[in-house]
Amino acid sequence: MPSGRVRWFDANKGYGFIQTSENANDVFLPAAALPEGVKTLRKGAKVEYSVVEGRRGPQAMGVTLVASAPSLVKATRPKPDDMAAIVEDLIKLLDSAGNQLRRHHYPSPAESRKLATLMRAVADNFDVQE
Secondary structure (H helix, E strand, C coil), rough: CCCCEEEECCCCEEEEEEEEEECCCCCCEEEEHHHCCCCCCCCCCEEEEEEEEEECCCEEEEEEEEEECCCCHHHCCCCCCHHHHHHHHHHHHHHHHHHHCCCCCCCCCHHHHHHHHHHHHHHHCCCCCC
């Protein structure tokens, strides 16, 4: 059974590609070939599969997940103590913005950008896929 790593997979499009271990042509990976209960695969996940010849070349069928790719976010996110301080600062900024909104004024564009950037960064550190 051939093996390889997921080059990319887009659950919304319903397909992706596997980079073969032999570095031959990529193998088309339709969502229908995923194991039962698996909706998406992370880039770099190691898989085993069988190959059938599709209309546009080799196509994976009967995919088995061998090893999931490690989460880069999980490996690089701040320590819990540091994250607690960041969340507390975010709460203070949100409280200030809430007070301005109660007075019928949006925060300034600079404050809004700062708040949006911080909220995205905090959300990214919490959004760790297993």
